[in-house]
Amino acid sequence: MDHKKEILKILEKETGQKDLNLEIPPDTSLGDFAFPCFSLAKVYKKAPQQIAEELGKKIQLNEFIDKIEVKGPYLNFFIHKQGIAEDTIKKVLKEKDCYGSSKPNKDKIMVEFSQANTHKAFHVGHIRGTSLGESLARILEFQGYKVTRANYQGDTGMHVAKWIWCYKRFHSKEDIKKDEAWFAKIYVDAIQRLAKDETLQAEVDKINQALDEKSDKDLLALWKNTRKICLESLESIYKDLGARFDRYFFESQLEEDAKKIVKKLLEKNIAEISDDATIIKFKDEHLGVWVLLRKDGTVLYSAKDIALAARKFDEFKIDTSIYVVGKEQEHHFMQLFKTLELMRFKQAKNCRYVPVSLVKLPWGKMSSRTGDNILYSAFKDELIEYAKQVIKKRFPELDKKELDKRALAISIASMKYSMLKQNPNKEIVFNKEEAMRFEGDTGPYLQYSYARASSIVRKSKSGTRYQIPNLSDQEASLIKFIQEFPSEAEKAAAALNPALVANYAYRLCQLFNEFYVNCKVIGTDEEPFRLALVEIFRITLKNSLNLLGILPLEEM
Numbered sequence: 001m002d003h004k005k006e007i008l009k010i011l012e013k014e015t016g017q018k019d020l021n022l023e024i025p026p027d028t029s030l031g032d033f034a035f036p037c038f039s040l041a042k043v044y045k046k047a048p049q050q051i052a053e054e055l056g057k058k059i060q061l062n063e064f065i066d067k068i069e070v071k072g073p074y075l076n077f078f079i080h081k082q083g084i085a086e087d088t089i090k091k092v093l094k095e096k097d098c099y100g101s102s103k104p105n106k107d108k109i110m111v112e113f114s115q116a117n118t119h120k121a122f123h124v125g126h127i128r129g130t131s132l133g134e135s136l137a138r139i140l141e142f143q144g145y146k147v148t149r150a151n152y153q154g155d156t157g158m159h160v161a162k163w164i165w166c167y168k169r170f171h172s173k174e175d176i177k178k179d180e181a182w183f184a185k186i187y188v189d190a191i192q193r194l195a196k197d198e199t200l201q202a203e204v205d206k207i208n209q210a211l212d213e214k215s216d217k218d219l220l221a222l223w224k225n226t227r228k229i230c231l232e233s234l235e236s237i238y239k240d241l242g243a244r245f246d247r248y249f250f251e252s253q254l255e256e257d258a259k260k261i262v263k264k265l266l267e268k269n270i271a272e273i274s275d276d277a278t279i280i281k282f283k284d285e286h287l288g289v290w291v292l293l294r295k296d297g298t299v300l301y302s303a304k305d306i307a308l309a310a311r312k313f314d315e316f317k318i319d320t321s322i323y324v325v326g327k328e329q330e331h332h333f334m335q336l337f338k339t340l341e342l343m344r345f346k347q348a349k350n351c352r353y354v355p356v357s358l359v360k361l362p363w364g365k366m367s368s369r370t371g372d373n374i375l376y377s378a379f380k381d382e383l384i385e386y387a388k389q390v391i392k393k394r395f396p397e398l399d400k401k402e403l404d405k406r407a408l409a410i411s412i413a414s415m416k417y418s419m420l421k422q423n424p425n426k427e428i429v430f431n432k433e434e435a436m437r438f439e440g441d442t443g444p445y446l447q448y449s450y451a452r453a454s455s456i457v458r459k460s461k462s463g464t465r466y467q468i469p470n471l472s473d474q475e476a477s478l479i480k481f482i483q484e485f486p487s488e489a490e491k492a493a494a495a496l497n498p499a500l501v502a503n504y505a506y507r508l509c510q511l512f513n514e515f516y517v518n519c520k521v522i523g524t525d526e527e528p529f530r531l532a533l534v535e536i537f538r539i540t541l542k543n544s545l546n547l548l549g550i551l552p553l554e555e556m
Protein backbone atom coordinates (compact mmCIF):
# COMPACT_ATOMS: atom_id res chain seq x y z
CA MET A 1 0.00 0.00 0.00
CA ASP A 2 1.24 3.51 -0.86
CA HIS A 3 0.32 5.27 2.37
CA LYS A 4 1.12 8.70 0.98
CA LYS A 5 -1.34 8.28 -1.90
CA GLU A 6 -4.01 6.88 0.42
CA ILE A 7 -3.74 9.88 2.76
CA LEU A 8 -3.93 12.27 -0.19
CA LYS A 9 -7.11 10.53 -1.36
CA ILE A 10 -8.64 11.04 2.09
CA LEU A 11 -7.61 14.71 2.13
CA GLU A 12 -8.95 15.32 -1.37
CA LYS A 13 -12.27 13.75 -0.39
CA GLU A 14 -12.58 15.82 2.81
CA THR A 15 -11.44 19.14 1.29
CA GLY A 16 -12.79 18.81 -2.25
CA GLN A 17 -9.42 20.04 -3.52
CA LYS A 18 -6.91 18.45 -5.94
CA ASP A 19 -3.10 18.55 -6.18
CA LEU A 20 -2.56 18.77 -2.44
CA ASN A 21 0.92 18.55 -1.00
CA LEU A 22 2.00 16.04 1.65
CA GLU A 23 5.36 16.55 3.35
CA ILE A 24 7.77 14.31 5.26
CA PRO A 25 8.35 15.87 8.73
CA PRO A 26 12.01 16.51 9.66
CA ASP A 27 11.50 14.65 12.95
CA THR A 28 9.73 11.29 13.44
CA SER A 29 8.09 12.68 16.60
CA LEU A 30 6.04 14.88 14.29
CA GLY A 31 4.58 11.90 12.46
CA ASP A 32 5.19 10.09 9.18
CA PHE A 33 3.43 12.60 6.93
CA ALA A 34 2.41 16.23 7.42
CA PHE A 35 -0.25 18.20 5.57
CA PRO A 36 0.36 21.99 5.56
CA CYS A 37 -2.99 23.78 5.46
CA PHE A 38 -1.73 27.11 4.08
CA SER A 39 -2.99 26.35 0.56
CA LEU A 40 -6.58 26.03 1.87
CA ALA A 41 -6.62 29.38 3.67
CA LYS A 42 -7.84 31.33 0.62
CA VAL A 43 -10.35 28.62 -0.31
CA TYR A 44 -12.02 28.48 3.10
CA LYS A 45 -11.15 32.03 4.16
CA LYS A 46 -9.93 30.70 7.50
CA ALA A 47 -6.63 30.58 9.34
CA PRO A 48 -4.50 27.51 8.45
CA GLN A 49 -4.46 26.41 12.13
CA GLN A 50 -8.28 26.45 12.30
CA ILE A 51 -8.47 24.41 9.09
CA ALA A 52 -6.01 21.86 10.53
CA GLU A 53 -8.09 21.52 13.71
CA GLU A 54 -11.34 21.04 11.78
CA LEU A 55 -9.83 18.45 9.44
CA GLY A 56 -8.29 16.62 12.39
CA LYS A 57 -11.74 16.10 13.87
CA LYS A 58 -13.32 15.00 10.57
CA ILE A 59 -10.75 12.42 9.39
CA GLN A 60 -11.26 9.00 10.94
CA LEU A 61 -8.52 6.61 12.01
CA ASN A 62 -8.40 3.42 9.95
CA GLU A 63 -6.39 0.23 9.46
CA PHE A 64 -3.19 2.13 8.62
CA ILE A 65 -3.58 5.56 10.28
CA ASP A 66 -2.60 5.12 13.93
CA LYS A 67 -2.96 8.73 15.10
CA ILE A 68 -3.67 12.24 13.77
CA GLU A 69 -2.20 15.23 15.55
CA VAL A 70 -2.59 18.97 14.95
CA LYS A 71 0.57 21.06 15.26
CA GLY A 72 -0.20 24.68 14.43
CA PRO A 73 -1.09 24.88 10.71
CA TYR A 74 0.02 21.26 10.13
CA LEU A 75 -2.01 18.07 10.29
CA ASN A 76 0.40 15.25 11.20
CA PHE A 77 -0.35 11.63 10.35
CA PHE A 78 1.15 8.70 12.26
CA ILE A 79 1.08 5.40 10.37
CA HIS A 80 1.09 1.94 11.93
CA LYS A 81 4.83 1.29 11.71
CA GLN A 82 4.46 -2.48 11.46
CA GLY A 83 2.10 -2.02 8.52
CA ILE A 84 4.58 0.25 6.73
CA ALA A 85 7.37 -2.24 7.34
CA GLU A 86 5.36 -5.21 6.08
CA ASP A 87 4.16 -3.47 2.92
CA THR A 88 7.57 -1.97 2.08
CA ILE A 89 9.56 -5.15 2.55
CA LYS A 90 7.11 -7.21 0.47
CA LYS A 91 7.04 -4.64 -2.32
CA VAL A 92 10.83 -4.16 -2.60
CA LEU A 93 11.62 -7.89 -2.39
CA LYS A 94 9.03 -8.61 -5.07
CA GLU A 95 10.04 -5.87 -7.49
CA LYS A 96 13.84 -5.92 -6.87
CA ASP A 97 15.62 -4.23 -9.82
CA CYS A 98 12.30 -2.71 -10.90
CA TYR A 99 11.57 -1.17 -7.49
CA GLY A 100 10.94 2.53 -7.99
CA SER A 101 10.34 2.30 -11.74
CA SER A 102 7.23 3.30 -13.66
CA LYS A 103 5.13 1.56 -16.31
CA PRO A 104 6.16 1.89 -19.99
CA ASN A 105 5.47 5.29 -21.49
CA LYS A 106 4.67 5.85 -25.17
CA ASP A 107 6.82 8.98 -25.42
CA LYS A 108 10.17 8.66 -27.20
CA ILE A 109 13.00 10.84 -25.94
CA MET A 110 16.44 11.46 -27.41
CA VAL A 111 19.16 12.53 -24.98
CA GLU A 112 22.14 14.08 -26.74
CA PHE A 113 25.25 14.31 -24.57
CA SER A 114 29.04 14.18 -24.33
CA GLN A 115 29.75 15.79 -27.76
CA ALA A 116 33.50 15.29 -27.38
CA ASN A 117 35.27 16.70 -30.43
CA THR A 118 37.94 14.82 -32.29
CA HIS A 119 41.46 16.31 -32.39
CA LYS A 120 40.99 17.76 -28.89
CA ALA A 121 41.57 16.61 -25.32
CA PHE A 122 38.93 14.73 -23.33
CA HIS A 123 39.57 16.25 -19.93
CA VAL A 124 38.03 16.23 -16.46
CA GLY A 125 35.35 18.72 -17.50
CA HIS A 126 34.02 16.33 -20.16
CA ILE A 127 33.31 13.72 -17.49
CA ARG A 128 30.49 15.83 -16.10
CA GLY A 129 28.47 16.17 -19.31
CA THR A 130 29.01 12.52 -20.24
CA SER A 131 28.03 11.26 -16.78
CA LEU A 132 25.04 13.61 -16.60
CA GLY A 133 23.67 12.56 -19.98
CA GLU A 134 24.02 8.84 -19.27
CA SER A 135 22.38 9.26 -15.87
CA LEU A 136 19.46 11.22 -17.36
CA ALA A 137 18.96 8.51 -19.98
CA ARG A 138 18.83 5.85 -17.25
CA ILE A 139 16.45 7.88 -15.07
CA LEU A 140 14.07 8.50 -18.00
CA GLU A 141 14.18 4.81 -18.99
CA PHE A 142 13.39 3.96 -15.36
CA GLN A 143 10.27 6.09 -15.72
CA GLY A 144 9.17 4.03 -18.70
CA TYR A 145 10.26 6.32 -21.57
CA LYS A 146 11.86 4.87 -24.69
CA VAL A 147 15.23 6.63 -24.75
CA THR A 148 17.71 7.02 -27.59
CA ARG A 149 21.21 8.08 -26.55
CA ALA A 150 22.86 10.34 -29.12
CA ASN A 151 26.34 11.80 -29.41
CA TYR A 152 26.99 14.76 -31.70
CA GLN A 153 30.70 15.06 -32.31
CA GLY A 154 32.69 17.82 -33.93
CA ASP A 155 34.85 15.92 -36.42
CA THR A 156 35.24 18.85 -38.77
CA GLY A 157 35.36 22.63 -38.57
CA MET A 158 37.91 25.21 -37.53
CA HIS A 159 39.37 23.25 -34.61
CA VAL A 160 40.17 20.32 -36.92
CA ALA A 161 41.63 22.65 -39.52
CA LYS A 162 43.89 24.17 -36.86
CA TRP A 163 45.09 20.74 -35.74
CA ILE A 164 45.82 19.53 -39.28
CA TRP A 165 47.55 22.82 -40.15
CA CYS A 166 49.80 22.58 -37.10
CA TYR A 167 50.61 18.92 -37.67
CA LYS A 168 51.50 19.44 -41.35
CA ARG A 169 53.43 22.64 -40.67
CA PHE A 170 55.38 21.73 -37.53
CA HIS A 171 54.93 18.03 -36.62
CA SER A 172 54.82 16.15 -39.93
CA LYS A 173 57.98 14.17 -39.11
CA GLU A 174 56.30 12.69 -36.03
CA ASP A 175 54.45 9.40 -36.30
CA ILE A 176 50.73 9.72 -35.68
CA LYS A 177 50.13 8.27 -32.23
CA LYS A 178 47.08 6.67 -30.69
CA ASP A 179 47.63 8.88 -27.69
CA GLU A 180 45.18 11.42 -26.26
CA ALA A 181 47.98 13.56 -24.83
CA TRP A 182 49.78 13.73 -28.17
CA PHE A 183 46.67 14.95 -30.02
CA ALA A 184 45.97 17.50 -27.29
CA LYS A 185 49.55 18.76 -27.42
CA ILE A 186 49.33 19.57 -31.14
CA TYR A 187 46.01 21.39 -30.76
CA VAL A 188 47.38 23.55 -27.94
CA ASP A 189 50.50 24.23 -30.02
CA ALA A 190 48.28 25.41 -32.89
CA ILE A 191 46.36 27.81 -30.64
CA GLN A 192 49.54 29.27 -29.18
CA ARG A 193 51.23 29.77 -32.57
CA LEU A 194 48.14 31.44 -34.05
CA ALA A 195 47.90 33.75 -31.05
CA LYS A 196 51.48 34.92 -31.63
CA ASP A 197 51.06 35.49 -35.37
CA GLU A 198 47.54 36.31 -36.60
CA THR A 199 48.62 36.22 -40.26
CA LEU A 200 48.92 32.43 -40.01
CA GLN A 201 45.12 32.15 -39.73
CA ALA A 202 44.88 32.56 -43.52
CA GLU A 203 46.69 29.20 -43.92
CA VAL A 204 44.21 27.56 -41.53
CA ASP A 205 41.26 29.07 -43.41
CA LYS A 206 42.58 27.59 -46.64
CA ILE A 207 42.76 24.10 -45.09
CA ASN A 208 39.28 24.51 -43.59
CA GLN A 209 37.84 25.43 -46.98
CA ALA A 210 39.62 22.52 -48.68
CA LEU A 211 38.19 20.11 -46.12
CA ASP A 212 34.74 21.63 -46.58
CA GLU A 213 34.95 21.27 -50.37
CA LYS A 214 36.73 17.86 -50.17
CA SER A 215 39.09 19.13 -52.86
CA ASP A 216 42.43 17.82 -51.52
CA LYS A 217 42.78 14.00 -51.41
CA ASP A 218 45.90 13.99 -49.23
CA LEU A 219 44.27 16.35 -46.75
CA LEU A 220 41.14 14.19 -46.64
CA ALA A 221 43.20 11.04 -46.07
CA LEU A 222 45.00 12.67 -43.14
CA TRP A 223 41.69 13.86 -41.71
CA LYS A 224 40.05 10.42 -42.03
CA ASN A 225 42.99 8.63 -40.41
CA THR A 226 43.34 11.00 -37.44
CA ARG A 227 39.56 11.16 -37.00
CA LYS A 228 39.38 7.35 -36.78
CA ILE A 229 42.12 7.24 -34.13
CA CYS A 230 40.42 9.95 -32.04
CA LEU A 231 37.03 8.21 -32.17
CA GLU A 232 38.56 4.87 -31.09
CA SER A 233 40.20 6.62 -28.16
CA LEU A 234 36.88 8.15 -27.11
CA GLU A 235 35.14 4.75 -27.18
CA SER A 236 37.53 3.37 -24.57
CA ILE A 237 36.74 6.35 -22.34
CA TYR A 238 32.99 5.84 -22.74
CA LYS A 239 33.43 2.20 -21.75
CA ASP A 240 35.18 3.30 -18.54
CA LEU A 241 32.38 5.75 -17.74
CA GLY A 242 29.61 3.24 -18.43
CA ALA A 243 28.17 5.44 -21.19
CA ARG A 244 26.82 4.08 -24.44
CA PHE A 245 25.24 5.57 -27.53
CA ASP A 246 22.56 4.36 -29.93
CA ARG A 247 23.29 6.99 -32.58
CA TYR A 248 26.33 9.03 -33.48
CA PHE A 249 25.89 12.29 -35.38
CA PHE A 250 28.91 14.03 -36.90
CA GLU A 251 29.29 17.60 -38.06
CA SER A 252 30.81 16.36 -41.34
CA GLN A 253 27.55 14.53 -42.15
CA LEU A 254 25.38 17.62 -41.72
CA GLU A 255 27.16 20.16 -43.90
CA GLU A 256 25.13 19.58 -47.08
CA ASP A 257 21.80 19.57 -45.23
CA ALA A 258 22.84 22.73 -43.40
CA LYS A 259 23.59 24.55 -46.65
CA LYS A 260 20.17 23.58 -48.08
CA ILE A 261 18.41 24.82 -44.93
CA VAL A 262 20.32 28.12 -45.03
CA LYS A 263 19.21 28.59 -48.64
CA LYS A 264 15.57 28.16 -47.58
CA LEU A 265 16.05 30.56 -44.68
CA LEU A 266 17.30 33.17 -47.17
CA GLU A 267 14.32 32.54 -49.46
CA LYS A 268 11.91 33.03 -46.55
CA ASN A 269 13.75 36.22 -45.46
CA ILE A 270 14.54 34.67 -42.08
CA ALA A 271 18.25 34.91 -42.89
CA GLU A 272 20.12 37.59 -44.81
CA ILE A 273 23.52 38.33 -46.35
CA SER A 274 25.67 40.76 -44.40
CA ASP A 275 29.25 41.56 -45.38
CA ASP A 276 29.24 38.33 -47.50
CA ALA A 277 28.35 36.18 -44.46
CA THR A 278 24.90 34.62 -43.98
CA ILE A 279 23.27 35.66 -40.71
CA ILE A 280 20.00 35.83 -38.81
CA LYS A 281 19.35 39.18 -37.20
CA PHE A 282 16.81 38.54 -34.45
CA LYS A 283 14.22 41.19 -33.64
CA ASP A 284 14.65 40.27 -29.99
CA GLU A 285 17.71 42.37 -29.11
CA HIS A 286 19.09 40.07 -26.44
CA LEU A 287 19.39 37.27 -29.02
CA GLY A 288 21.56 39.45 -31.24
CA VAL A 289 22.98 38.13 -34.52
CA TRP A 290 23.53 34.46 -35.42
CA VAL A 291 26.08 33.67 -38.13
CA LEU A 292 25.25 30.60 -40.24
CA LEU A 293 27.84 30.71 -43.03
CA ARG A 294 31.23 32.41 -43.11
CA LYS A 295 32.21 34.83 -45.87
CA ASP A 296 33.91 31.98 -47.76
CA GLY A 297 30.72 29.91 -47.64
CA THR A 298 31.92 27.35 -45.07
CA VAL A 299 29.27 26.16 -42.64
CA LEU A 300 29.30 27.11 -38.96
CA TYR A 301 27.94 24.80 -36.26
CA SER A 302 24.89 27.10 -35.90
CA ALA A 303 23.54 25.96 -39.29
CA LYS A 304 24.56 22.36 -38.60
CA ASP A 305 22.55 22.38 -35.36
CA ILE A 306 19.42 23.34 -37.32
CA ALA A 307 20.03 20.42 -39.66
CA LEU A 308 20.67 18.14 -36.68
CA ALA A 309 17.34 19.06 -35.06
CA ALA A 310 15.48 18.19 -38.26
CA ARG A 311 17.31 14.90 -38.66
CA LYS A 312 16.63 13.82 -35.08
CA PHE A 313 12.86 14.15 -35.36
CA ASP A 314 12.63 12.87 -38.95
CA GLU A 315 14.85 9.82 -38.52
CA PHE A 316 13.81 8.67 -35.04
CA LYS A 317 10.24 10.00 -34.79
CA ILE A 318 10.98 11.19 -31.27
CA ASP A 319 8.63 13.27 -29.11
CA THR A 320 11.31 15.20 -27.21
CA SER A 321 14.92 16.13 -27.87
CA ILE A 322 17.08 16.89 -24.83
CA TYR A 323 20.41 18.65 -25.29
CA VAL A 324 22.90 18.15 -22.44
CA VAL A 325 25.47 20.79 -23.34
CA GLY A 326 27.82 23.22 -21.59
CA LYS A 327 26.26 26.31 -20.03
CA GLU A 328 28.54 28.54 -22.11
CA GLN A 329 26.37 27.47 -25.09
CA GLU A 330 23.14 28.74 -23.50
CA HIS A 331 22.86 31.78 -25.78
CA HIS A 332 23.48 29.57 -28.81
CA PHE A 333 20.58 27.29 -27.87
CA MET A 334 18.26 30.24 -27.29
CA GLN A 335 19.10 31.32 -30.86
CA LEU A 336 18.63 27.78 -32.19
CA PHE A 337 15.23 27.28 -30.57
CA LYS A 338 14.07 30.72 -31.74
CA THR A 339 15.18 29.93 -35.30
CA LEU A 340 13.24 26.66 -35.23
CA GLU A 341 10.16 28.65 -34.17
CA LEU A 342 10.66 31.15 -37.03
CA MET A 343 10.96 28.21 -39.45
CA ARG A 344 7.63 26.91 -38.08
CA PHE A 345 9.38 23.68 -37.15
CA LYS A 346 6.56 21.64 -35.60
CA GLN A 347 8.66 20.13 -32.79
CA ALA A 348 10.43 23.36 -31.78
CA LYS A 349 8.59 23.41 -28.45
CA ASN A 350 9.76 19.84 -27.78
CA CYS A 351 13.45 20.75 -27.67
CA ARG A 352 14.86 21.08 -24.14
CA TYR A 353 18.26 22.30 -23.04
CA VAL A 354 20.03 21.07 -19.90
CA PRO A 355 22.97 23.42 -19.22
CA VAL A 356 26.09 21.80 -17.79
CA SER A 357 28.19 24.26 -15.81
CA LEU A 358 31.95 24.28 -15.62
CA VAL A 359 34.15 21.94 -13.66
CA LYS A 360 37.04 23.89 -12.23
CA LEU A 361 40.20 22.68 -10.60
CA PRO A 362 41.46 24.40 -7.43
CA TRP A 363 43.56 26.77 -9.56
CA GLY A 364 40.72 27.76 -11.92
CA LYS A 365 39.01 26.98 -15.22
CA MET A 366 40.22 24.24 -17.57
CA SER A 367 40.66 24.88 -21.27
CA SER A 368 41.52 22.73 -24.30
CA ARG A 369 42.83 25.87 -25.99
CA THR A 370 45.50 26.68 -23.44
CA GLY A 371 46.30 23.18 -22.25
CA ASP A 372 45.47 24.24 -18.69
CA ASN A 373 43.58 21.06 -17.93
CA ILE A 374 43.99 17.50 -16.74
CA LEU A 375 43.51 14.86 -19.41
CA TYR A 376 41.02 12.15 -18.57
CA SER A 377 43.56 9.36 -19.03
CA ALA A 378 46.13 10.91 -16.70
CA PHE A 379 43.46 11.82 -14.17
CA LYS A 380 42.01 8.29 -14.16
CA ASP A 381 45.46 6.74 -13.66
CA GLU A 382 46.12 9.08 -10.74
CA LEU A 383 42.84 8.16 -9.03
CA ILE A 384 43.32 4.44 -9.65
CA GLU A 385 46.74 4.50 -8.04
CA TYR A 386 45.33 6.30 -5.01
CA ALA A 387 42.44 3.80 -4.75
CA LYS A 388 44.84 0.85 -4.93
CA GLN A 389 46.80 2.16 -1.97
CA VAL A 390 43.63 2.40 0.13
CA ILE A 391 42.35 -1.04 -0.91
CA LYS A 392 45.70 -2.75 -0.25
CA LYS A 393 45.63 -1.54 3.34
CA ARG A 394 42.22 -3.13 3.85
CA PHE A 395 42.71 -6.29 1.76
CA PRO A 396 46.45 -7.03 1.34
CA GLU A 397 45.71 -10.54 0.04
CA LEU A 398 43.80 -9.39 -3.10
CA ASP A 399 45.17 -10.59 -6.43
CA LYS A 400 46.09 -8.04 -9.11
CA LYS A 401 43.01 -8.67 -11.28
CA GLU A 402 40.56 -8.05 -8.44
CA LEU A 403 42.58 -5.08 -7.19
CA ASP A 404 42.52 -3.45 -10.63
CA LYS A 405 38.77 -4.08 -10.95
CA ARG A 406 37.87 -2.52 -7.61
CA ALA A 407 40.28 0.41 -8.03
CA LEU A 408 38.73 1.33 -11.41
CA ALA A 409 35.16 1.06 -10.04
CA ILE A 410 35.97 3.23 -7.02
CA SER A 411 37.80 5.81 -9.16
CA ILE A 412 34.92 6.12 -11.63
CA ALA A 413 32.44 6.38 -8.74
CA SER A 414 34.43 9.20 -7.16
CA MET A 415 34.53 11.14 -10.44
CA LYS A 416 30.90 10.66 -11.40
CA TYR A 417 29.26 11.13 -8.02
CA SER A 418 31.17 14.33 -7.25
CA MET A 419 29.75 15.83 -10.45
CA LEU A 420 26.24 14.33 -10.35
CA LYS A 421 25.45 15.29 -6.75
CA GLN A 422 25.46 18.97 -7.72
CA ASN A 423 22.78 20.76 -9.73
CA PRO A 424 23.95 20.64 -13.40
CA ASN A 425 23.58 24.42 -13.60
CA LYS A 426 26.04 24.99 -10.76
CA GLU A 427 29.80 25.36 -11.21
CA ILE A 428 31.87 22.93 -9.18
CA VAL A 429 35.47 22.74 -8.07
CA PHE A 430 36.76 19.18 -8.30
CA ASN A 431 38.94 18.20 -5.38
CA LYS A 432 40.52 14.77 -5.72
CA GLU A 433 41.14 14.22 -2.01
CA GLU A 434 37.53 15.02 -1.11
CA ALA A 435 36.01 12.97 -3.94
CA MET A 436 38.02 9.87 -3.02
CA ARG A 437 37.13 9.79 0.68
CA PHE A 438 35.46 6.61 1.94
CA GLU A 439 33.24 8.59 4.30
CA GLY A 440 30.96 11.57 3.80
CA ASP A 441 29.12 12.68 0.67
CA THR A 442 31.18 10.72 -1.88
CA GLY A 443 30.80 7.92 -4.41
CA PRO A 444 33.15 5.56 -2.52
CA TYR A 445 31.04 6.07 0.63
CA LEU A 446 27.95 4.84 -1.21
CA GLN A 447 29.87 1.83 -2.52
CA TYR A 448 31.25 1.15 0.95
CA SER A 449 27.74 1.21 2.44
CA TYR A 450 26.57 -1.30 -0.16
CA ALA A 451 29.57 -3.53 0.53
CA ARG A 452 28.89 -3.37 4.28
CA ALA A 453 25.29 -4.47 3.75
CA SER A 454 26.43 -7.26 1.41
CA SER A 455 28.84 -8.49 4.08
CA ILE A 456 25.96 -8.81 6.58
CA VAL A 457 23.91 -10.83 4.09
CA ARG A 458 26.86 -13.18 3.40
CA LYS A 459 27.55 -13.79 7.09
CA SER A 460 23.96 -14.42 8.17
CA LYS A 461 22.66 -17.98 8.43
CA SER A 462 19.09 -16.84 9.11
CA GLY A 463 16.11 -18.03 7.11
CA THR A 464 13.68 -15.80 5.22
CA ARG A 465 10.72 -16.09 7.61
CA TYR A 466 10.43 -13.16 9.99
CA GLN A 467 8.11 -11.41 12.40
CA ILE A 468 8.00 -7.63 12.63
CA PRO A 469 9.02 -6.48 16.13
CA ASN A 470 8.39 -3.14 17.78
CA LEU A 471 10.47 -0.93 15.52
CA SER A 472 13.33 1.20 16.77
CA ASP A 473 13.55 4.79 15.52
CA GLN A 474 16.45 3.79 13.23
CA GLU A 475 14.50 0.92 11.68
CA ALA A 476 11.38 3.02 11.19
CA SER A 477 13.31 5.90 9.62
CA LEU A 478 15.15 3.62 7.18
CA ILE A 479 11.97 1.86 6.09
CA LYS A 480 10.10 5.10 5.60
CA PHE A 481 12.91 6.56 3.52
CA ILE A 482 13.14 3.45 1.33
CA GLN A 483 9.44 3.98 0.66
CA GLU A 484 10.27 7.42 -0.77
CA PHE A 485 12.56 6.12 -3.55
CA PRO A 486 9.92 5.85 -6.32
CA SER A 487 8.85 9.44 -5.66
CA GLU A 488 12.45 10.73 -5.77
CA ALA A 489 13.17 8.89 -9.04
CA GLU A 490 10.02 10.43 -10.55
CA LYS A 491 11.04 13.92 -9.41
CA ALA A 492 14.53 13.50 -10.89
CA ALA A 493 13.03 12.61 -14.27
CA ALA A 494 10.63 15.57 -14.21
CA ALA A 495 13.40 18.00 -13.23
CA LEU A 496 16.02 16.38 -15.51
CA ASN A 497 18.31 16.44 -12.49
CA PRO A 498 20.24 13.35 -11.28
CA ALA A 499 21.34 15.30 -8.20
CA LEU A 500 17.97 14.38 -6.64
CA VAL A 501 18.85 10.69 -6.91
CA ALA A 502 22.43 11.28 -5.73
CA ASN A 503 21.29 13.20 -2.67
CA TYR A 504 18.67 10.55 -1.94
CA ALA A 505 21.29 7.79 -2.13
CA TYR A 506 23.57 9.63 0.28
CA ARG A 507 20.81 10.16 2.85
CA LEU A 508 19.76 6.51 2.43
CA CYS A 509 23.30 5.39 3.28
CA GLN A 510 23.40 7.69 6.29
CA LEU A 511 20.19 6.15 7.65
CA PHE A 512 21.47 2.65 6.98
CA ASN A 513 24.71 3.28 8.83
CA GLU A 514 22.78 4.75 11.77
CA PHE A 515 20.73 1.55 11.77
CA TYR A 516 23.90 -0.58 11.51
CA VAL A 517 25.47 1.12 14.54
CA ASN A 518 22.36 0.94 16.74
CA CYS A 519 20.69 -2.29 15.65
CA LYS A 520 22.76 -5.46 15.73
CA VAL A 521 21.65 -7.92 13.05
CA ILE A 522 23.45 -11.25 13.35
CA GLY A 523 22.89 -13.31 16.48
CA THR A 524 19.78 -11.49 17.68
CA ASP A 525 16.13 -12.51 17.95
CA GLU A 526 15.37 -9.85 15.33
CA GLU A 527 17.94 -11.23 12.84
CA PRO A 528 15.44 -12.53 10.21
CA PHE A 529 13.55 -9.22 10.14
CA ARG A 530 16.65 -7.05 10.20
CA LEU A 531 18.23 -9.14 7.48
CA ALA A 532 15.18 -8.43 5.30
CA LEU A 533 15.64 -4.75 6.07
CA VAL A 534 19.32 -4.93 5.05
CA GLU A 535 18.28 -6.63 1.81
CA ILE A 536 15.71 -4.00 0.81
CA PHE A 537 18.33 -1.34 1.56
CA ARG A 538 20.74 -3.11 -0.80
CA ILE A 539 18.10 -3.31 -3.54
CA THR A 540 17.14 0.37 -3.20
CA LEU A 541 20.75 1.58 -3.10
CA LYS A 542 21.70 -0.62 -6.06
CA ASN A 543 18.84 0.85 -8.08
CA SER A 544 19.91 4.37 -7.08
CA LEU A 545 23.53 3.70 -8.05
CA ASN A 546 22.43 2.23 -11.36
CA LEU A 547 20.54 5.44 -12.18
CA LEU A 548 23.77 7.34 -11.50
CA GLY A 549 25.86 4.94 -13.58
CA ILE A 550 27.89 3.86 -10.54
CA LEU A 551 28.87 0.22 -10.05
CA PRO A 552 27.90 -1.26 -6.64
CA LEU A 553 30.65 -3.38 -5.05
CA GLU A 554 30.08 -6.51 -3.00
CA GLU A 555 33.44 -5.92 -1.32
CA MET A 556 35.62 -2.84 -1.03
